[in-house]
Amino acid sequence: MSTSEIVFLDRATLPDFPFKFDFPHHITTYSHSNSDEVAGRIAQANIVISNKVRINAEAIKNSPQLKLIAVPATGLDHIDQQAAQQHNVGIRNVRGYGNDTVAEHAMMLILALMRQLPAYQRDVAAGLWQSSPFFCHFGAPIRDLNGKTLGIFGKGGIGQALAARAQAFGMHVLWGEHKNAKDCRNGYTPFTQLIQQADVISLHCPLNEQTRNMIDETELKSMKPQAVLINVGRGGLVAEQALVAALKYGQLGGAGVDVLSEEPPVHGNPLLNARLPNLIITPHMAWGSEEAIQRICTMLENNINTFMRE
Secondary structure, three states: OOOEEEEEOOHHHOOOOOOOOOOOEEEEEOOOOOHHHHHHHHOOOOEEEOOOOOEOHHHHHOOOOOOEEEOOOOOOOOEOHHHHHHOOOEEEOOOOOOHHHHHHHHHHHHHHHHOOHHHHHHHHHOOOOOOOOOOOOOOOOOOOOOOOEEEEEOOOHHHHHHHHHHHHOOOEEEEEOOOOOOOOOOOOEOHHHHHHHOOEEEEOOOOOOOOOOOEOHHHHHHOOOOOEEEEOOOHHHEOHHHHHHHHHOOOOOEEEEOOOOOOOOOOOOHHHHHOOOOEEEOOOOOOOOHHHHHHHHHHHHHHHHHHHHO
């Protein structure tokens, strides 16, 4: 068997892991790769590993030896899948590794926002408790999860894991139908109805042309005045400027996001500039527990070894 050339375009996105590939190979790793470097780096590769580096049609076309693009993540929106299919390049991603860790992160955001954790942290830091005439300090309104309605878009592993946790807190779970669906599937709630009914909405769907900006100004205005929006899916699912306006003008009770439309947000982002006590932003790390990262690396290794045996 000839030696396979493996190129890892963004090795720094995963911690050290002793990958064991059971076929003759040579691996070249780059800590990260800019878009103008991709084509040159993969031109002679048989296998490319890319976590988030975009691989476009031109780069695929100009890599005649390429057999496999392995993705140590679930999302494939950074890969031109049509071009890969046209050039007989396989794509293997990892699934299910982050069901629990992303669901826990979403649940953490829900709890923090419903219980107004950021607002009360700010109040204490500003000395409001210290100057209170009573034993406690009442600021932003606190709400229980018990009895509230959680609307989830995306009934995959993460969505189902979140539903189980929410139900343990006494929440009622609704599954949202697609935004422009002609018919509503059994067990789902029509899009607009869910937007209007839910106390908390959590997004766990892929980003594509159908879901881009699925939560925009119209949807934000239709939500309950104290509703909470959670996005740990993809940044493009929510119109960010509209979300800032909804938070500033009291249309929403809060928002928690782990994803932005540009990552890293080197050109700035309206959410980052908002600095609101009812907005929590985390840097796309909901997936990043130690346990989940171990699963990612093992699954990536297995995907590549299995592909080479086929």
